[in-house]
Amino acid sequence: xxxxxxxxxxxxxxxxxxxxxxxxxxxxxxxxxxxxxxxxxxxxxxxxxxxxxxxxxxxxxxxxxxxxxxxxxxxxxxxxxxxxxxxxxxxxxxxxxxxxxxxxxxxxxxxxxxxxxxxxxxxxxxxxxxxxxxxxxxxxxxxxxxxxxxxxxxxxxxxxxxxxxxxxxxxxxxxxxxxxxxxxxxxxxxxxxxxxxxxxxxxxxxxxxxxxxxxxxxxxxxxxxxxxxxxxxxxxxxxxxxxxxxxxxxxxxxxxxxxxxxxxxxxxxxxxxxxxxxxxxxxxxxxxxxxxxxxxxxxxxxxxxxxxxxxxxxxxxxxxxxxxxxxxxxxxxxxxxxxxxxxxxxxxxxxxxxxxxxxxxxxxxxxxxxxxxxxxxx
Numbered sequence: 254x255x256x257x258x259x260x261x262x263x264x265x266x267x268x269x270x271x272x273x274x275x276x277x278x279x280x281x282x283x284x285x286x287x288x289x290x291x292x293x294x295x296x297x298x299x300x301x302x303x304x305x306x307x308x309x310x311x312x313x314x315x316x317x318x319x320x321x322x323x324x325x326x327x328x329x330x331x332x333x334x335x336x337x338x339x340x341x342x343x344x345x346x347x348x349x350x351x352x353x354x355x356x357x358x359x360x361x362x363x364x365x366x367x368x369x370x371x372x373x374x375x376x377x378x379x380x381x382x383x384x385x386x387x388x389x390x391x392x393x394x395x396x397x398x399x400x401x402x403x404x405x406x407x408x409x410x411x412x413x414x415x416x417x418x419x420x421x422x423x424x425x426x427x428x429x430x431x432x433x434x435x436x437x438x439x440x441x442x443x444x445x446x447x448x449x450x451x452x453x454x455x456x457x458x459x460x461x462x463x464x465x466x467x468x469x470x471x472x473x474x475x476x477x478x479x480x481x482x483x484x485x486x487x488x489x490x491x492x493x494x495x496x497x498x499x500x501x502x503x504x505x506x507x508x509x510x511x512x513x514x515x516x517x518x519x520x521x522x523x524x525x526x527x528x529x530x531x532x533x534x535x536x537x538x539x540x541x542x543x544x545x546x547x548x549x550x551x552x553x554x555x556x557x558x559x560x561x562x563x564x565x566x567x568x569x570x571x572x573x574x575x576x577x578x579x580x581x582x583x584x585x586x587x588x589x590x591x592x593x594x595x596x597x598x599x600x601x602x603x604x605x606x607x608x609x610x611x612x613x614x615x616x617x618x619x620x621x622x623x624x625x626x627x628x629x630x631x
Contacts, residue, residue: 255570259342259545260606262536267529271344279631283402285339289349290626292611293527296335297595303357305327312519315594317438322426326499327515328520332356332595336531336612339626341491346531351530355493356612359593360494360517360526363461368538369468370409371554372483378471382406382557389450390470394419396461402450408464410562414447414461420502420513422520427457434617444533461516461534461571466504475511488533494526495512500629511572516571517593529611530556531599535591535608538572539601559589581620583627603628 263270274283286534299311303398310325312318370606373379382405395401397473399416407413429440437611467475472479477496494503498512499522505511514571515521537543542550566577575581575588582600592601596619598611609626 259543260540262545263343263489263508264511267274267491273344273346275339275346275629278344278468280341280346280629281631284629285347285480288622288629289337289347290337291618291625292614292622293349295353295615297332297613297615299332299595299613301334302331310521312594315440316430318426320426320442322422322442323520324421325521326420326501327518327520328497329518329521330357330525332613334613336528337484337614338528338608338610339534340536340608341606343536350612352527352532352612353491353493355491355495355525355527356597357595358524358526358531358597359516359519359595360458361520361526361591361593361597361599362514363488363516363571364591364599365480365496365524365534366461366465366476366516367409367558367569368484368534368550369472370405370464370570371542371550371558372479373468374473374548374554375457379405382409386414386467386498390467392470393417393514394466399447399450404451404466404571407451408460408467410454410564410568411456411460411571412451412454412562412564413460414450414453414455415457416447416464417463419459419463419466421604422459422462424457424459426459430456452564453509454568458515458517458519458541462502462513465516466513469504469506469511469513473507476514484537484549487503487529487547487549488537490530490533491527494524494530496524497522517524528612531591531597531610532608533609535601537600538589539600539603539608541603544616581623584623 270614275285303311333351333354336422339347387401402497403413425444427444449604496514498514502513541552561576562568567574572589585604587604588602596614598614600609
């Protein structure tokens with residue numbers, strides 16, 4: 254019986270990461286150049302400082318946020334310019350901009366929380382995704398009759414309808430929130446009647462921050478430490494990334510003072526990371542959790558993570574999917590991606606063995622970039 258070698262993965266030294274000519278990777282070089290030029294020419298409209306001249310933080314303007322929960326409580330750092338990587342077979346087929354710069358990445362941090370949930374499941378800390386979270390997370394957050402129903406799956410699919418306040422942010426701040434081009438957030442923050450947990454999708458950063466706290470409660474260690482040990486070091490990531498929490502998100506746990514980290518940069522903080530490190534994570538996820546001969550994530554969990562949710566057909570466990578009403582027939586059906594405001598993207602197409610990382614492309618140009626990338630695929 255013939256044994257096949259594990260697929261190529263890059264070494265930890267970026268200088269040794271193999272490159273491949275676009276033609277050798279199966280791309281049309283001219284079309285790929287056109288896609289990259291398009292990304293460069295459609296930079297995010299967000300100011301580089303992430304603050305507008307009137308002093309308003311970009312996130313609050315983006316989501317039309319005002320009111321009692323709008324304080325910026327985490328660090329904010331100036332962003333870089335457009336940058337990206339395109340991998341084929343794990344090798345770099347294209348690169349542009351400063352791919353080593355560790356920038357804020359906003360809601361891509363949610364997808365990293367999903368990866369940590371997979372680690373928790375593998376460790377037996379979440380034996381059943383449909384178990385009530387309150388059964389393993391003590392404290393006040395799941396004491397009400399409504400919140401006691403909430404499961405891990407619902408937190409990961411953003412259908413929990415959790416009701417409450419954590420780190421001085423109420424879930425109400427993201428009631429009636431919409432995301433993406435053409436979003437109407439004129440009613441964002443207006444309280445609405447909550448529905449039964451598991452029956453309604455809402456993109457809600459407070460509830461994702463709750464998930465992060467719940468994972469911290471399981472691991473009993475800072476989540477950045479768990480991510481570094483279990484994921485980032487095994488895949489050869491740099492040491493330049495960091496995950497920052499809020500000034501008021503420290504908790505006492507087993508005699509330690511630990512900072513709970515958020516699932517984005519909505520109120521500052523979050524994951525500060527490079528395109529190069531994102532590309533490694535995307536490659537691992539696109540290959541069913543494998544990194545060479547090592548299995549970082551269970552392939553069964555990756556399949557579960559990228560299964561359409563009952564309340565939103567193009568959403569899995571904090572990853573976006575080419576499925577449901579948003580399905581695009583000219584894009585591989587198995588494509589999935591992590592998405593952060595700004596716009597930042599880790600786009601994975603397992604059937605093509607292609608991973609693309611985009612930093613700071615205008616939100617209205619993302620689909621058009623993917624169209625151009627697909628046109629470059631041989």
